[in-house]
Amino acid sequence: MPELPEVESVRRGLARAGLEAAVAKVERSSFALRTGAHWAKRLERVRRLQGCRPASVDRRGKYLLWEFLRPGEGSWTLLVHLGMSGRCTVHPAETPKAAHTHLRLRFEDGRVFDFVDPRRFGGLRCDTRSALETSAPLAELGPEPWSPEFSAEALHARLHRSRRALRDALLDQRVVAGIGNIYASEICARAGIDPRVACSRLRPSAWARVHGETRRCLRDAISRGGTTLRDYRNIEGGRGRNQRALWVYGRSGQPCARCESPVSSEILQGRALFWCPSCQARPRGRWVV
DNA sequence: AGGGATCCCTGTACGC
DNA sequence: TGCGTACAGGGATCCC
Missing domain, CATH: 1.10.8.50 (Helicase, Ruva Protein; domain 3)
Known part of the structure:
Protein backbone atom coordinates (compact mmCIF):
# COMPACT_ATOMS: atom_id res chain seq x y z
CA MET A 1 0.00 0.00 0.00
CA PRO A 2 2.20 2.77 -1.22
CA GLU A 3 1.56 6.02 0.60
CA LEU A 4 3.65 9.19 0.64
CA PRO A 5 6.80 7.66 2.23
CA GLU A 6 6.82 4.73 -0.20
CA VAL A 7 6.24 6.96 -3.23
CA GLU A 8 8.98 9.30 -2.00
CA SER A 9 11.32 6.33 -1.67
CA VAL A 10 10.55 5.35 -5.26
CA ARG A 11 11.15 8.92 -6.36
CA ARG A 12 14.55 9.02 -4.71
CA GLY A 13 15.42 5.63 -6.14
CA LEU A 14 14.52 6.75 -9.65
CA ALA A 15 16.58 9.91 -9.24
CA ARG A 16 19.53 7.86 -7.94
CA ALA A 17 19.27 5.47 -10.89
CA GLY A 18 20.47 8.40 -13.00
CA LEU A 19 18.66 7.51 -16.19
CA GLU A 20 19.73 9.92 -18.92
CA ALA A 21 19.63 7.98 -22.17
CA ALA A 22 16.71 8.52 -24.55
CA VAL A 23 13.73 6.17 -24.61
CA ALA A 24 14.33 3.77 -27.49
CA LYS A 25 10.99 1.96 -27.24
CA VAL A 26 7.72 2.18 -25.32
CA GLU A 27 5.94 -1.11 -24.64
CA ARG A 28 2.43 -1.15 -23.23
CA SER A 29 0.19 -3.97 -22.05
CA SER A 30 -3.27 -4.23 -23.53
CA PHE A 31 -4.89 -4.15 -20.10
CA ALA A 32 -6.58 -1.02 -18.92
CA LEU A 33 -5.20 0.29 -15.68
CA ARG A 34 -7.35 2.56 -13.58
CA THR A 35 -10.48 3.24 -15.55
CA GLY A 36 -12.41 6.48 -15.61
CA ALA A 37 -12.13 9.86 -17.21
CA HIS A 38 -8.71 10.74 -15.79
CA TRP A 39 -6.86 7.63 -16.81
CA ALA A 40 -7.97 5.09 -19.41
CA LYS A 41 -8.49 7.45 -22.31
CA ARG A 42 -5.01 8.87 -21.95
CA LEU A 43 -2.97 5.69 -21.62
CA GLU A 44 -2.22 5.71 -25.35
CA ARG A 45 -0.23 8.87 -24.88
CA VAL A 46 2.68 7.12 -23.17
CA ARG A 47 3.96 6.48 -26.70
CA ARG A 48 4.88 10.15 -26.72
CA LEU A 49 7.89 9.28 -24.57
CA GLN A 50 9.66 7.61 -27.47
CA GLY A 51 12.86 9.52 -28.20
CA CYS A 52 12.61 11.63 -25.02
CA ARG A 53 15.26 11.81 -22.31
CA PRO A 54 14.31 11.39 -18.65
CA ALA A 55 14.92 14.37 -16.41
CA SER A 56 13.73 15.32 -12.92
CA VAL A 57 11.41 13.14 -10.84
CA ASP A 58 8.97 14.89 -8.51
CA ARG A 59 6.24 13.76 -6.18
CA ARG A 60 2.86 15.23 -5.26
CA GLY A 61 0.98 13.31 -2.57
CA LYS A 62 1.02 9.69 -3.71
CA TYR A 63 1.72 10.63 -7.34
CA LEU A 64 5.04 10.56 -9.14
CA LEU A 65 5.75 13.14 -11.84
CA TRP A 66 8.57 12.06 -14.10
CA GLU A 67 9.66 14.65 -16.63
CA PHE A 68 10.96 13.70 -20.08
CA LEU A 69 12.68 16.22 -22.35
CA ARG A 70 11.53 16.15 -25.97
CA PRO A 71 14.08 16.08 -28.79
CA GLY A 72 13.05 19.49 -30.08
CA GLU A 73 12.05 21.49 -27.04
CA GLY A 74 9.57 21.27 -24.22
CA SER A 75 8.77 18.18 -22.21
CA TRP A 76 6.27 15.51 -21.41
CA THR A 77 5.50 14.40 -17.87
CA LEU A 78 4.63 10.85 -16.94
CA LEU A 79 2.20 10.75 -14.01
CA VAL A 80 2.37 7.49 -12.05
CA HIS A 81 0.08 6.28 -9.30
CA LEU A 82 1.04 3.00 -7.68
CA GLY A 83 -2.47 2.17 -6.43
CA MET A 84 -2.29 -0.83 -4.14
CA SER A 85 0.18 -3.14 -5.77
CA GLY A 86 2.05 -0.99 -8.27
CA ARG A 87 5.82 -1.38 -8.56
CA CYS A 88 8.40 0.65 -10.43
CA THR A 89 11.68 -1.07 -11.15
CA VAL A 90 14.80 -0.29 -13.16
CA HIS A 91 16.75 -3.24 -14.45
CA PRO A 92 20.40 -2.96 -15.39
CA ALA A 93 20.08 -5.14 -18.49
CA GLU A 94 17.63 -7.33 -20.40
CA THR A 95 15.19 -8.84 -17.94
CA PRO A 96 12.11 -10.93 -18.71
CA LYS A 97 8.89 -9.06 -18.14
CA ALA A 98 7.19 -9.89 -14.85
CA ALA A 99 3.51 -10.82 -14.99
CA HIS A 100 1.26 -7.75 -15.04
CA THR A 101 3.86 -5.46 -16.57
CA HIS A 102 1.81 -2.59 -17.98
CA LEU A 103 4.55 -0.30 -19.17
CA ARG A 104 8.16 -0.92 -20.13
CA LEU A 105 10.47 1.88 -21.25
CA ARG A 106 13.56 0.66 -23.05
CA PHE A 107 16.39 3.14 -22.80
CA GLU A 108 19.20 3.49 -25.30
CA ASP A 109 21.76 2.57 -22.64
CA GLY A 110 20.20 -0.90 -22.45
CA ARG A 111 18.38 -0.41 -19.17
CA VAL A 112 14.63 -0.78 -18.79
CA PHE A 113 12.00 0.79 -16.56
CA ASP A 114 8.99 -1.40 -15.71
CA PHE A 115 5.65 -0.50 -14.20
CA VAL A 116 4.05 -3.66 -12.79
CA ASP A 117 0.64 -3.69 -11.10
CA PRO A 118 -1.21 -7.02 -10.56
CA ARG A 119 -4.33 -5.49 -9.02
CA ARG A 120 -4.49 -2.66 -11.51
CA PHE A 121 -5.51 -0.02 -9.01
CA GLY A 122 -2.66 2.11 -10.22
CA GLY A 123 -2.68 4.52 -13.12
CA LEU A 124 -0.49 6.15 -15.74
CA ARG A 125 -0.90 9.34 -17.67
CA CYS A 126 1.34 11.26 -19.99
CA ASP A 127 0.81 14.94 -20.75
CA THR A 128 2.34 18.35 -20.34
CA ARG A 129 3.18 19.31 -16.81
CA SER A 130 0.67 22.14 -16.79
CA ALA A 131 -2.13 19.96 -18.19
CA LEU A 132 -1.52 17.48 -15.39
CA GLU A 133 -1.28 20.06 -12.64
CA THR A 134 -4.42 21.93 -13.63
CA SER A 135 -6.73 18.92 -13.89
CA ALA A 136 -7.93 16.08 -11.70
CA PRO A 137 -6.54 14.31 -9.82
CA LEU A 138 -3.59 16.61 -9.04
CA ALA A 139 -5.60 19.81 -9.03
CA GLU A 140 -7.82 18.48 -6.25
CA LEU A 141 -5.02 17.51 -3.89
CA GLY A 142 -4.58 19.29 -0.58
CA PRO A 143 -1.24 20.65 0.63
CA GLU A 144 1.94 18.64 0.98
CA PRO A 145 2.64 17.84 4.65
CA TRP A 146 5.69 20.11 4.65
CA SER A 147 4.13 23.07 2.91
CA PRO A 148 3.26 26.17 4.97
CA GLU A 149 -0.40 25.72 3.96
CA PHE A 150 -0.51 22.56 6.04
CA SER A 151 -0.77 23.87 9.58
C1' DA B 1 -21.71 20.13 -0.68
C1' DG B 2 -20.22 16.80 2.55
C1' DG B 3 -19.72 12.32 3.14
C1' DG B 4 -21.36 7.36 2.96
C1' DA B 5 -21.67 3.20 -0.07
C1' DT B 6 -20.15 0.63 -3.96
C1' DC B 7 -17.05 -1.00 -7.31
C1' DC B 8 -12.77 -2.08 -9.46
C1' DC B 9 -8.88 -6.12 -9.34
C1' DT B 10 -5.80 -10.32 -8.10
C1' DG B 11 -2.74 -12.59 -4.75
C1' DT B 12 -2.88 -14.52 -0.34
C1' DA B 13 -4.73 -16.73 3.74
C1' DC B 14 -7.72 -19.76 5.61
C1' DG B 15 -11.49 -23.22 6.41
C1' DC B 16 -13.57 -27.49 5.29
C1' DT C 1 -4.46 -31.75 -1.47
C1' DG C 2 -7.64 -28.83 -3.39
C1' DC C 3 -11.19 -25.98 -3.85
C1' DG C 4 -14.02 -22.04 -2.58
C1' DT C 5 -14.35 -17.81 -0.20
C1' DA C 6 -13.15 -13.76 2.40
C1' DC C 7 -10.07 -10.11 2.56
C1' DA C 8 -6.71 -6.40 1.50
C1' DG C 9 -7.56 -1.02 0.00
C1' DG C 10 -6.99 4.18 -3.13
C1' DG C 11 -9.75 6.55 -5.62
C1' DA C 12 -13.69 7.33 -9.00
C1' DT C 13 -18.37 7.53 -9.07
C1' DC C 14 -22.99 7.52 -7.66
C1' DC C 15 -26.27 9.04 -4.53
C1' DC C 16 -28.68 11.17 -0.61
Missing part, protein backbone atom coordinates in the same frame (compact mmCIF):
# COMPACT_ATOMS: atom_id res chain seq x y z
CA ALA A 152 -2.56 23.07 12.83
CA GLU A 153 -4.64 26.22 12.35
CA ALA A 154 -5.67 25.20 8.84
CA LEU A 155 -6.68 21.74 10.03
CA HIS A 156 -8.78 23.21 12.80
CA ALA A 157 -10.36 25.77 10.50
CA ARG A 158 -11.26 23.19 7.88
CA LEU A 159 -12.45 20.38 10.13
CA HIS A 160 -13.79 21.86 13.35
CA ARG A 161 -17.37 21.45 12.13
CA SER A 162 -16.89 18.01 10.57
CA ARG A 163 -18.45 15.00 12.22
CA ARG A 164 -16.18 12.63 10.35
CA ALA A 165 -13.86 10.41 12.32
CA LEU A 166 -10.30 11.79 12.57
CA ARG A 167 -8.93 8.76 10.70
CA ASP A 168 -11.26 9.41 7.76
CA ALA A 169 -10.31 13.09 7.57
CA LEU A 170 -6.62 12.12 7.45
CA LEU A 171 -7.36 9.79 4.54
CA ASP A 172 -8.99 12.64 2.60
CA GLN A 173 -6.40 13.73 0.03
CA ARG A 174 -8.00 17.19 -0.11
CA VAL A 175 -7.17 17.78 3.55
CA VAL A 176 -3.52 16.79 3.24
CA ALA A 177 -1.92 14.87 0.38
CA GLY A 178 -0.24 11.51 0.81
CA ILE A 179 -1.68 9.78 3.88
CA GLY A 180 -3.14 6.28 3.49
CA ASN A 181 -4.57 3.78 5.90
CA ILE A 182 -1.31 2.71 7.57
CA TYR A 183 -0.03 6.16 8.42
CA ALA A 184 -3.50 7.43 9.38
CA SER A 185 -3.58 4.87 12.22
CA GLU A 186 0.04 5.56 13.14
CA ILE A 187 -0.43 9.34 13.25
CA CYS A 188 -3.44 8.98 15.57
CA ALA A 189 -1.42 6.62 17.78
CA ARG A 190 1.50 9.01 18.07
CA ALA A 191 -0.83 11.94 18.72
CA GLY A 192 -2.56 9.92 21.45
CA ILE A 193 -6.03 10.43 19.98
CA ASP A 194 -8.73 7.83 19.38
CA PRO A 195 -8.95 7.67 15.57
CA ARG A 196 -12.74 7.17 15.73
CA VAL A 197 -13.35 10.49 17.43
CA ALA A 198 -15.25 13.14 15.44
CA CYS A 199 -13.10 15.98 14.13
CA SER A 200 -15.52 18.48 15.65
CA ARG A 201 -14.41 17.42 19.12
CA LEU A 202 -10.73 18.26 18.61
CA ARG A 203 -9.48 21.48 20.21
CA PRO A 204 -6.59 23.44 18.68
CA SER A 205 -4.01 21.78 20.96
CA ALA A 206 -5.10 18.36 19.67
CA TRP A 207 -4.80 19.56 16.05
CA ALA A 208 -1.30 20.77 16.89
CA ARG A 209 -0.37 17.21 17.86
CA VAL A 210 -2.01 15.74 14.76
CA HIS A 211 -0.11 18.23 12.62
CA GLY A 212 3.25 17.61 14.29
CA GLU A 213 2.91 13.84 14.34
CA THR A 214 1.84 13.78 10.68
CA ARG A 215 5.12 15.39 9.70
CA ARG A 216 7.23 13.31 12.09
CA CYS A 217 5.56 10.01 11.23
CA LEU A 218 5.97 10.50 7.47
CA ARG A 219 9.51 11.86 7.77
CA ASP A 220 10.62 8.91 9.93
CA ALA A 221 9.00 6.44 7.53
CA ILE A 222 10.86 8.01 4.58
CA SER A 223 14.14 7.72 6.48
CA ARG A 224 13.43 4.00 6.88
CA GLY A 225 12.69 3.53 3.20
CA GLY A 226 8.92 3.13 3.60
CA THR A 227 6.71 0.35 4.97
CA THR A 228 6.55 -3.09 3.36
CA LEU A 229 3.68 -5.14 4.75
CA ARG A 230 3.01 -7.06 1.56
CA ASP A 231 3.46 -5.59 -1.85
CA TYR A 232 5.59 -2.49 -1.61
CA ARG A 233 9.08 -2.71 -3.11
CA ASN A 234 11.56 0.04 -3.88
CA ILE A 235 13.17 0.63 -7.26
CA GLU A 236 15.76 -2.09 -6.61
CA GLY A 237 13.07 -4.59 -5.58
CA GLY A 238 13.98 -4.31 -1.89
CA ARG A 239 11.67 -3.95 1.10
CA GLY A 240 11.23 -0.94 3.35
CA ARG A 241 12.23 -1.05 7.02
CA ASN A 242 9.46 1.02 8.60
CA GLN A 243 7.19 -1.98 9.29
CA ARG A 244 9.32 -2.73 12.35
CA ALA A 245 8.66 0.75 13.70
CA LEU A 246 4.85 0.64 13.52
CA TRP A 247 3.09 1.22 16.83
CA VAL A 248 -0.35 -0.14 16.03
CA TYR A 249 -1.05 -0.88 12.35
CA GLY A 250 -1.56 -4.58 11.71
CA ARG A 251 -0.77 -5.36 15.35
CA SER A 252 -4.20 -6.30 16.68
CA GLY A 253 -3.88 -8.07 20.05
CA GLN A 254 -0.14 -7.43 20.25
CA PRO A 255 1.30 -5.09 22.87
CA CYS A 256 1.26 -1.37 22.10
CA ALA A 257 4.82 -0.19 21.45
CA ARG A 258 4.46 2.45 24.14
CA CYS A 259 2.40 0.98 27.01
CA GLU A 260 2.13 -2.73 26.18
CA SER A 261 -1.70 -2.82 26.32
CA PRO A 262 -3.10 -5.07 23.56
CA VAL A 263 -3.82 -3.13 20.39
CA SER A 264 -7.50 -2.92 19.37
CA SER A 265 -8.86 -3.05 15.85
CA GLU A 266 -12.11 -2.68 13.98
CA ILE A 267 -13.37 -2.03 10.49
CA LEU A 268 -14.38 1.59 9.98
CA GLN A 269 -15.74 2.71 6.61
CA GLY A 270 -14.65 -0.62 5.17
CA ARG A 271 -11.03 -0.11 6.21
CA ALA A 272 -9.01 -1.68 9.01
CA LEU A 273 -8.35 0.64 11.92
CA PHE A 274 -5.88 0.05 14.76
CA TRP A 275 -5.36 1.91 18.03
CA CYS A 276 -4.19 1.46 21.60
CA PRO A 277 -7.21 1.65 23.94
CA SER A 278 -4.97 2.86 26.74
CA CYS A 279 -2.79 5.51 25.04
CA GLN A 280 -5.66 6.62 22.82
CA ALA A 281 -8.55 6.46 25.24
CA ARG A 282 -11.80 8.06 24.20
CA PRO A 283 -12.12 11.37 25.99
CA ARG A 284 -14.70 11.37 28.78
CA GLY A 285 -15.57 15.02 28.31
CA ARG A 286 -16.73 16.74 25.16
CA TRP A 287 -13.34 17.86 23.89
CA VAL A 288 -10.09 16.26 22.89
CA VAL A 289 -7.42 18.65 24.10
Whole structure:
Protein backbone atom coordinates (compact mmCIF):
# COMPACT_ATOMS: atom_id res chain seq x y z
CA MET A 1 0.00 0.00 0.00
CA PRO A 2 2.20 2.77 -1.22
CA GLU A 3 1.56 6.02 0.60
CA LEU A 4 3.65 9.19 0.64
CA PRO A 5 6.80 7.66 2.23
CA GLU A 6 6.82 4.73 -0.20
CA VAL A 7 6.24 6.96 -3.23
CA GLU A 8 8.98 9.30 -2.00
CA SER A 9 11.32 6.33 -1.67
CA VAL A 10 10.55 5.35 -5.26
CA ARG A 11 11.15 8.92 -6.36
CA ARG A 12 14.55 9.02 -4.71
CA GLY A 13 15.42 5.63 -6.14
CA LEU A 14 14.52 6.75 -9.65
CA ALA A 15 16.58 9.91 -9.24
CA ARG A 16 19.53 7.86 -7.94
CA ALA A 17 19.27 5.47 -10.89
CA GLY A 18 20.47 8.40 -13.00
CA LEU A 19 18.66 7.51 -16.19
CA GLU A 20 19.73 9.92 -18.92
CA ALA A 21 19.63 7.98 -22.17
CA ALA A 22 16.71 8.52 -24.55
CA VAL A 23 13.73 6.17 -24.61
CA ALA A 24 14.33 3.77 -27.49
CA LYS A 25 10.99 1.96 -27.24
CA VAL A 26 7.72 2.18 -25.32
CA GLU A 27 5.94 -1.11 -24.64
CA ARG A 28 2.43 -1.15 -23.23
CA SER A 29 0.19 -3.97 -22.05
CA SER A 30 -3.27 -4.23 -23.53
CA PHE A 31 -4.89 -4.15 -20.10
CA ALA A 32 -6.58 -1.02 -18.92
CA LEU A 33 -5.20 0.29 -15.68
CA ARG A 34 -7.35 2.56 -13.58
CA THR A 35 -10.48 3.24 -15.55
CA GLY A 36 -12.41 6.48 -15.61
CA ALA A 37 -12.13 9.86 -17.21
CA HIS A 38 -8.71 10.74 -15.79
CA TRP A 39 -6.86 7.63 -16.81
CA ALA A 40 -7.97 5.09 -19.41
CA LYS A 41 -8.49 7.45 -22.31
CA ARG A 42 -5.01 8.87 -21.95
CA LEU A 43 -2.97 5.69 -21.62
CA GLU A 44 -2.22 5.71 -25.35
CA ARG A 45 -0.23 8.87 -24.88
CA VAL A 46 2.68 7.12 -23.17
CA ARG A 47 3.96 6.48 -26.70
CA ARG A 48 4.88 10.15 -26.72
CA LEU A 49 7.89 9.28 -24.57
CA GLN A 50 9.66 7.61 -27.47
CA GLY A 51 12.86 9.52 -28.20
CA CYS A 52 12.61 11.63 -25.02
CA ARG A 53 15.26 11.81 -22.31
CA PRO A 54 14.31 11.39 -18.65
CA ALA A 55 14.92 14.37 -16.41
CA SER A 56 13.73 15.32 -12.92
CA VAL A 57 11.41 13.14 -10.84
CA ASP A 58 8.97 14.89 -8.51
CA ARG A 59 6.24 13.76 -6.18
CA ARG A 60 2.86 15.23 -5.26
CA GLY A 61 0.98 13.31 -2.57
CA LYS A 62 1.02 9.69 -3.71
CA TYR A 63 1.72 10.63 -7.34
CA LEU A 64 5.04 10.56 -9.14
CA LEU A 65 5.75 13.14 -11.84
CA TRP A 66 8.57 12.06 -14.10
CA GLU A 67 9.66 14.65 -16.63
CA PHE A 68 10.96 13.70 -20.08
CA LEU A 69 12.68 16.22 -22.35
CA ARG A 70 11.53 16.15 -25.97
CA PRO A 71 14.08 16.08 -28.79
CA GLY A 72 13.05 19.49 -30.08
CA GLU A 73 12.05 21.49 -27.04
CA GLY A 74 9.57 21.27 -24.22
CA SER A 75 8.77 18.18 -22.21
CA TRP A 76 6.27 15.51 -21.41
CA THR A 77 5.50 14.40 -17.87
CA LEU A 78 4.63 10.85 -16.94
CA LEU A 79 2.20 10.75 -14.01
CA VAL A 80 2.37 7.49 -12.05
CA HIS A 81 0.08 6.28 -9.30
CA LEU A 82 1.04 3.00 -7.68
CA GLY A 83 -2.47 2.17 -6.43
CA MET A 84 -2.29 -0.83 -4.14
CA SER A 85 0.18 -3.14 -5.77
CA GLY A 86 2.05 -0.99 -8.27
CA ARG A 87 5.82 -1.38 -8.56
CA CYS A 88 8.40 0.65 -10.43
CA THR A 89 11.68 -1.07 -11.15
CA VAL A 90 14.80 -0.29 -13.16
CA HIS A 91 16.75 -3.24 -14.45
CA PRO A 92 20.40 -2.96 -15.39
CA ALA A 93 20.08 -5.14 -18.49
CA GLU A 94 17.63 -7.33 -20.40
CA THR A 95 15.19 -8.84 -17.94
CA PRO A 96 12.11 -10.93 -18.71
CA LYS A 97 8.89 -9.06 -18.14
CA ALA A 98 7.19 -9.89 -14.85
CA ALA A 99 3.51 -10.82 -14.99
CA HIS A 100 1.26 -7.75 -15.04
CA THR A 101 3.86 -5.46 -16.57
CA HIS A 102 1.81 -2.59 -17.98
CA LEU A 103 4.55 -0.30 -19.17
CA ARG A 104 8.16 -0.92 -20.13
CA LEU A 105 10.47 1.88 -21.25
CA ARG A 106 13.56 0.66 -23.05
CA PHE A 107 16.39 3.14 -22.80
CA GLU A 108 19.20 3.49 -25.30
CA ASP A 109 21.76 2.57 -22.64
CA GLY A 110 20.20 -0.90 -22.45
CA ARG A 111 18.38 -0.41 -19.17
CA VAL A 112 14.63 -0.78 -18.79
CA PHE A 113 12.00 0.79 -16.56
CA ASP A 114 8.99 -1.40 -15.71
CA PHE A 115 5.65 -0.50 -14.20
CA VAL A 116 4.05 -3.66 -12.79
CA ASP A 117 0.64 -3.69 -11.10
CA PRO A 118 -1.21 -7.02 -10.56
CA ARG A 119 -4.33 -5.49 -9.02
CA ARG A 120 -4.49 -2.66 -11.51
CA PHE A 121 -5.51 -0.02 -9.01
CA GLY A 122 -2.66 2.11 -10.22
CA GLY A 123 -2.68 4.52 -13.12
CA LEU A 124 -0.49 6.15 -15.74
CA ARG A 125 -0.90 9.34 -17.67
CA CYS A 126 1.34 11.26 -19.99
CA ASP A 127 0.81 14.94 -20.75
CA THR A 128 2.34 18.35 -20.34
CA ARG A 129 3.18 19.31 -16.81
CA SER A 130 0.67 22.14 -16.79
CA ALA A 131 -2.13 19.96 -18.19
CA LEU A 132 -1.52 17.48 -15.39
CA GLU A 133 -1.28 20.06 -12.64
CA THR A 134 -4.42 21.93 -13.63
CA SER A 135 -6.73 18.92 -13.89
CA ALA A 136 -7.93 16.08 -11.70
CA PRO A 137 -6.54 14.31 -9.82
CA LEU A 138 -3.59 16.61 -9.04
CA ALA A 139 -5.60 19.81 -9.03
CA GLU A 140 -7.82 18.48 -6.25
CA LEU A 141 -5.02 17.51 -3.89
CA GLY A 142 -4.58 19.29 -0.58
CA PRO A 143 -1.24 20.65 0.63
CA GLU A 144 1.94 18.64 0.98
CA PRO A 145 2.64 17.84 4.65
CA TRP A 146 5.69 20.11 4.65
CA SER A 147 4.13 23.07 2.91
CA PRO A 148 3.26 26.17 4.97
CA GLU A 149 -0.40 25.72 3.96
CA PHE A 150 -0.51 22.56 6.04
CA SER A 151 -0.77 23.87 9.58
CA ALA A 152 -2.56 23.07 12.83
CA GLU A 153 -4.64 26.22 12.35
CA ALA A 154 -5.67 25.20 8.84
CA LEU A 155 -6.68 21.74 10.03
CA HIS A 156 -8.78 23.21 12.80
CA ALA A 157 -10.36 25.77 10.50
CA ARG A 158 -11.26 23.19 7.88
CA LEU A 159 -12.45 20.38 10.13
CA HIS A 160 -13.79 21.86 13.35
CA ARG A 161 -17.37 21.45 12.13
CA SER A 162 -16.89 18.01 10.57
CA ARG A 163 -18.45 15.00 12.22
CA ARG A 164 -16.18 12.63 10.35
CA ALA A 165 -13.86 10.41 12.32
CA LEU A 166 -10.30 11.79 12.57
CA ARG A 167 -8.93 8.76 10.70
CA ASP A 168 -11.26 9.41 7.76
CA ALA A 169 -10.31 13.09 7.57
CA LEU A 170 -6.62 12.12 7.45
CA LEU A 171 -7.36 9.79 4.54
CA ASP A 172 -8.99 12.64 2.60
CA GLN A 173 -6.40 13.73 0.03
CA ARG A 174 -8.00 17.19 -0.11
CA VAL A 175 -7.17 17.78 3.55
CA VAL A 176 -3.52 16.79 3.24
CA ALA A 177 -1.92 14.87 0.38
CA GLY A 178 -0.24 11.51 0.81
CA ILE A 179 -1.68 9.78 3.88
CA GLY A 180 -3.14 6.28 3.49
CA ASN A 181 -4.57 3.78 5.90
CA ILE A 182 -1.31 2.71 7.57
CA TYR A 183 -0.03 6.16 8.42
CA ALA A 184 -3.50 7.43 9.38
CA SER A 185 -3.58 4.87 12.22
CA GLU A 186 0.04 5.56 13.14
CA ILE A 187 -0.43 9.34 13.25
CA CYS A 188 -3.44 8.98 15.57
CA ALA A 189 -1.42 6.62 17.78
CA ARG A 190 1.50 9.01 18.07
CA ALA A 191 -0.83 11.94 18.72
CA GLY A 192 -2.56 9.92 21.45
CA ILE A 193 -6.03 10.43 19.98
CA ASP A 194 -8.73 7.83 19.38
CA PRO A 195 -8.95 7.67 15.57
CA ARG A 196 -12.74 7.17 15.73
CA VAL A 197 -13.35 10.49 17.43
CA ALA A 198 -15.25 13.14 15.44
CA CYS A 199 -13.10 15.98 14.13
CA SER A 200 -15.52 18.48 15.65
CA ARG A 201 -14.41 17.42 19.12
CA LEU A 202 -10.73 18.26 18.61
CA ARG A 203 -9.48 21.48 20.21
CA PRO A 204 -6.59 23.44 18.68
CA SER A 205 -4.01 21.78 20.96
CA ALA A 206 -5.10 18.36 19.67
CA TRP A 207 -4.80 19.56 16.05
CA ALA A 208 -1.30 20.77 16.89
CA ARG A 209 -0.37 17.21 17.86
CA VAL A 210 -2.01 15.74 14.76
CA HIS A 211 -0.11 18.23 12.62
CA GLY A 212 3.25 17.61 14.29
CA GLU A 213 2.91 13.84 14.34
CA THR A 214 1.84 13.78 10.68
CA ARG A 215 5.12 15.39 9.70
CA ARG A 216 7.23 13.31 12.09
CA CYS A 217 5.56 10.01 11.23
CA LEU A 218 5.97 10.50 7.47
CA ARG A 219 9.51 11.86 7.77
CA ASP A 220 10.62 8.91 9.93
CA ALA A 221 9.00 6.44 7.53
CA ILE A 222 10.86 8.01 4.58
CA SER A 223 14.14 7.72 6.48
CA ARG A 224 13.43 4.00 6.88
CA GLY A 225 12.69 3.53 3.20
CA GLY A 226 8.92 3.13 3.60
CA THR A 227 6.71 0.35 4.97
CA THR A 228 6.55 -3.09 3.36
CA LEU A 229 3.68 -5.14 4.75
CA ARG A 230 3.01 -7.06 1.56
CA ASP A 231 3.46 -5.59 -1.85
CA TYR A 232 5.59 -2.49 -1.61
CA ARG A 233 9.08 -2.71 -3.11
CA ASN A 234 11.56 0.04 -3.88
CA ILE A 235 13.17 0.63 -7.26
CA GLU A 236 15.76 -2.09 -6.61
CA GLY A 237 13.07 -4.59 -5.58
CA GLY A 238 13.98 -4.31 -1.89
CA ARG A 239 11.67 -3.95 1.10
CA GLY A 240 11.23 -0.94 3.35
CA ARG A 241 12.23 -1.05 7.02
CA ASN A 242 9.46 1.02 8.60
CA GLN A 243 7.19 -1.98 9.29
CA ARG A 244 9.32 -2.73 12.35
CA ALA A 245 8.66 0.75 13.70
CA LEU A 246 4.85 0.64 13.52
CA TRP A 247 3.09 1.22 16.83
CA VAL A 248 -0.35 -0.14 16.03
CA TYR A 249 -1.05 -0.88 12.35
CA GLY A 250 -1.56 -4.58 11.71
CA ARG A 251 -0.77 -5.36 15.35
CA SER A 252 -4.20 -6.30 16.68
CA GLY A 253 -3.88 -8.07 20.05
CA GLN A 254 -0.14 -7.43 20.25
CA PRO A 255 1.30 -5.09 22.87
CA CYS A 256 1.26 -1.37 22.10
CA ALA A 257 4.82 -0.19 21.45
CA ARG A 258 4.46 2.45 24.14
CA CYS A 259 2.40 0.98 27.01
CA GLU A 260 2.13 -2.73 26.18
CA SER A 261 -1.70 -2.82 26.32
CA PRO A 262 -3.10 -5.07 23.56
CA VAL A 263 -3.82 -3.13 20.39
CA SER A 264 -7.50 -2.92 19.37
CA SER A 265 -8.86 -3.05 15.85
CA GLU A 266 -12.11 -2.68 13.98
CA ILE A 267 -13.37 -2.03 10.49
CA LEU A 268 -14.38 1.59 9.98
CA GLN A 269 -15.74 2.71 6.61
CA GLY A 270 -14.65 -0.62 5.17
CA ARG A 271 -11.03 -0.11 6.21
CA ALA A 272 -9.01 -1.68 9.01
CA LEU A 273 -8.35 0.64 11.92
CA PHE A 274 -5.88 0.05 14.76
CA TRP A 275 -5.36 1.91 18.03
CA CYS A 276 -4.19 1.46 21.60
CA PRO A 277 -7.21 1.65 23.94
CA SER A 278 -4.97 2.86 26.74
CA CYS A 279 -2.79 5.51 25.04
CA GLN A 280 -5.66 6.62 22.82
CA ALA A 281 -8.55 6.46 25.24
CA ARG A 282 -11.80 8.06 24.20
CA PRO A 283 -12.12 11.37 25.99
CA ARG A 284 -14.70 11.37 28.78
CA GLY A 285 -15.57 15.02 28.31
CA ARG A 286 -16.73 16.74 25.16
CA TRP A 287 -13.34 17.86 23.89
CA VAL A 288 -10.09 16.26 22.89
CA VAL A 289 -7.42 18.65 24.10
C1' DA B 1 -21.71 20.13 -0.68
C1' DG B 2 -20.22 16.80 2.55
C1' DG B 3 -19.72 12.32 3.14
C1' DG B 4 -21.36 7.36 2.96
C1' DA B 5 -21.67 3.20 -0.07
C1' DT B 6 -20.15 0.63 -3.96
C1' DC B 7 -17.05 -1.00 -7.31
C1' DC B 8 -12.77 -2.08 -9.46
C1' DC B 9 -8.88 -6.12 -9.34
C1' DT B 10 -5.80 -10.32 -8.10
C1' DG B 11 -2.74 -12.59 -4.75
C1' DT B 12 -2.88 -14.52 -0.34
C1' DA B 13 -4.73 -16.73 3.74
C1' DC B 14 -7.72 -19.76 5.61
C1' DG B 15 -11.49 -23.22 6.41
C1' DC B 16 -13.57 -27.49 5.29
C1' DT C 1 -4.46 -31.75 -1.47
C1' DG C 2 -7.64 -28.83 -3.39
C1' DC C 3 -11.19 -25.98 -3.85
C1' DG C 4 -14.02 -22.04 -2.58
C1' DT C 5 -14.35 -17.81 -0.20
C1' DA C 6 -13.15 -13.76 2.40
C1' DC C 7 -10.07 -10.11 2.56
C1' DA C 8 -6.71 -6.40 1.50
C1' DG C 9 -7.56 -1.02 0.00
C1' DG C 10 -6.99 4.18 -3.13
C1' DG C 11 -9.75 6.55 -5.62
C1' DA C 12 -13.69 7.33 -9.00
C1' DT C 13 -18.37 7.53 -9.07
C1' DC C 14 -22.99 7.52 -7.66
C1' DC C 15 -26.27 9.04 -4.53
C1' DC C 16 -28.68 11.17 -0.61
